[in-house]
Amino acid sequence: MSSTAGRLRAAKDTAPTLAEVARLAKVSPGTASKALSGQGKLRAETRQRVREAAAALGFQPNPYARGLVRGRTFTVGLITDDRFGRFSIPVLLGAEDALGAGEMALIFCDSRDDPIRQRHYVSMLVTRRVDGLIVTGRVTDVRPPIEVPPSIPVVYAVIRSANESDISVTYDDEAGGRVAVDHLIAMGRRRIAHVTGPRHHFAASARFRGWEGAVADAGLPSVRPDLAFGAWSEEWGRQAAVVLAAEVADLDGVFCGSDQVARGVIDGLREAGRRVPHDVAVVGFDNWDVMATGRRPMLTSVDPDLHSVGRVAAEHLLAAIDGHPRPGLHLIAPRLIVRESTAATPPVGRR
C-alpha cells in the first residue's frame, strides 16, 4: 500500500495536495483540512472518507504552506561549538528522541568557537523562523545568553546561561564527584586523591568540590589537593600519578576529572609499580566509550548522561514553545558505571 502510493506519486512526480485529496473525497479543501487536523464540526463519516482519500494518495501536508499560514515551522535549531561532537552528539540524540515524537526536525549548526559564525547561524535560524533554539557546547561553563528575538524560546544544554531567567539544563558536576568518591569509599578505599583539569574550568572546580566534600563527609583526609588541578590530558594524569605514587605511600584510590586523565593516571601508577585496581582503584569521568573500555582494566567512570540532558532540554523547549516555560537551572544527576578499575580485589586479597 505504501509502495502503491509511492508509485502513484512517482508517476506524477509531484506530491499530492490537499485539493486533490478533497476532490477524491468529494469535499472542499477546507473541509478536508478540518477532517485531517481534527478541527471543526464534521460528520464522522466524512472525516473517515477524507482520511481514506489522504491515505490512498499518500498525502503529506506541505510544511511550507502550513508554516506560512500558521507561523510555526515545526523546526528547532541546535547550535553547538563542540567541533568534535564528543558532547553534542549524545545531547543531539537525546533531543531527537524528544522532538521526533512531535514531528519536529532539527537543524544542526556548529559554530566552531567562532562568534561571527555563531551570529550568522543564529540569524539564519531566526530567518527560517525556527520554533525554538537549543544552545549547547563542550563545557558546563556559564555563558552570556545569545541574542535572539524574545519571541523565540531558547534552552541551554550542558552550558548554562548567565541569565537566571533563561532555561538551562545540564548535569551536576559536583554530584558526579561525590558519586565517584562515595563509590571508592564503599569499596574500602581510604586515601583518595583527585587529578583533574585546569582550576579555571567550571567543571574541574565543581568536580573538585564534589571530591573535597565527599572525602570530608566521610572523615577522610584530602590527599594532596595541591596536585589536583592540571590539564585535561593523559600526560598530566601520568605525571600526577607518578608524583602521587612516590609521595603517598598508602594511596589506594584516585578520582580523575576525565577518562583521558584516568588513562594517564593508570599509566603513571603502573610505571611506579602500583597495580590497578589491586593497589589503587581509579574512577574516571565522562564515560567516554573508547577511553573507558578500550583498554584493560576497563574504567569505572561517572556518566554525565548527556542523552538525558538532551532529552530534558528538548522537553523544556517544547513546553516553552507551547507557552509554558520553566525558567532556571535544571540538573541531571550523573550515574556511575562500575567496571574493572574499581573491582573489589584489595579487601578480598587482604582477608
Add this chain to the structure above:
Amino acid sequence: MSSTAGRLRAAKDTAPTLAEVARLAKVSPGTASKALSGQGKLRAETRQRVREAAAALGFQPNPYARGLVRGRTFTVGLITDDRFGRFSIPVLLGAEDALGAGEMALIFCDSRDDPIRQRHYVSMLVTRRVDGLIVTGRVTDVRPPIEVPPSIPVVYAVIRSANESDISVTYDDEAGGRVAVDHLIAMGRRRIAHVTGPRHHFAASARFRGWEGAVADAGLPSVRPDLAFGAWSEEWGRQAAVVLAAEVADLDGVFCGSDQVARGVIDGLREAGRRVPHDVAVVGFDNWDVMATGRRPMLTSVDPDLHSVGRVAAEHLLAAIDGHPRPGLHLIAPRLIVRESTAATPPVGRR
C-alpha cells in the same frame, strides 16, 4: 545599524515583509522582489533604492513563502547511522562549509542502525521537501541505495551506494595504505607488518591491499600477513604486537588499520622491549585527534580527510540539485600526518 534593525523588529515583534520594503522604496512588491533577486529589467537607481530600503528594515525573505512558490526549500537532509559521531561530524562540518555559502540549512538525522528509524527519517525529509539528501555512515562499505522519490537527489558520503549510477563520495582506503607504507619505506624501514580490523570489513581489506601492494612494489616481503586481520581494538593491537615482536626479530615498521589498533601495538611493542620509534616505527589510520596526540609518542597517522569528503559530497549535491549530477564514485586522496611515532631516529642512531 544591525542593532537598530534589531530594535525595530523587536518593537513590532514580527519580521518585516517584502510589502513593507516595497512601500518604503515606493515601488510595488513585485518590483521589489525583482530588485532584490536580480531578476528582470530594472533601472539601476530603482534597484539601489529597494536594496537600501531592505537593508534599513533588516528585511530577510520568508523562506516558507519562497519555498512555497519556488518549490525549493533550501534545506538538505543528512542521514547517518554513526551513533558516536566520530565520522559523521567531520563530514557534517565539511558539508556545512559547502552548503552554508548557498544559505542552505542542514537537517541532521541519526538512524542509529535502525532500519525503521531510517525509513521514518527518510519519509520525514521527503515530506519536508528537502532539496537533497546526504547519506553517510561509519564505514566505507557498499550499501543498498535508500528509497526516495527519484526527484530528490542523493549523495552518499563515506559509505558507497551499490548502484553505480548513484553519486558516492568517499576516501581511498587502499591509497591510504600505500601512503602509510611508502612513508615507512622512505624512513628507511624494511620489515613492515600490518595489523588491522576484521577481514570482512571493506576498509580493513582495502587498507590491507594498499599495504600488500606498496610493500611488493618496493621489493620488500609481506611480514606475517596471517597476523593482519583481527579487530578494531587496542587489545588486538597489543596482542598482535607481542607476537610480532617475539617472532620477527628484525621488525622495524608497523602500519595499523586504525589509531586505536596503533595504540595497542605501541603498548605491545613496549611490553616486548621494543622502542617506538627507535626500533619500530608505527603508523595509524584515521588521525583521530585524541588517539593520535593523546600520548607520547604522538602517532603518525593517515588522515582520511573527512572534512573534504563532506565538502565534496555537498558540492556534488548542489550540482545535482541544479540539474547537473555527476554519477559514480568520487575518491578523496587521504594524506599522511607525520608525528613522532615514525621519527627518523634509527638512521641517525645507527650512523
Add this chain to the structure above:
DNA sequence: GCTCCCGATGAAAACGATTGATTTCTTGTC
C-alpha cells in the same frame, strides 16, 4: 505626427494549507 517597439513598472495570479464567516442541510417542535 504617427506607429512601433522597448524598457520599466505595476497588477494579479499563483503556491498549498488554515480558518473564520457564511451558506446549506438536517432535525425537532409546534
Add this chain to the structure above:
DNA sequence: GACAAGAAATCAATCGTTTTCATCGGGAGC
C-alpha cells in the same frame, strides 16, 4: 408544513513571495 436551531459543509481571505502578463511612457523610425 412552517420555522428555528444547530450541525455540517463551503467560501473566501490570508500568509509572503515569485512570476507572468499587461500597461505605460518615451524615443526611434517613417
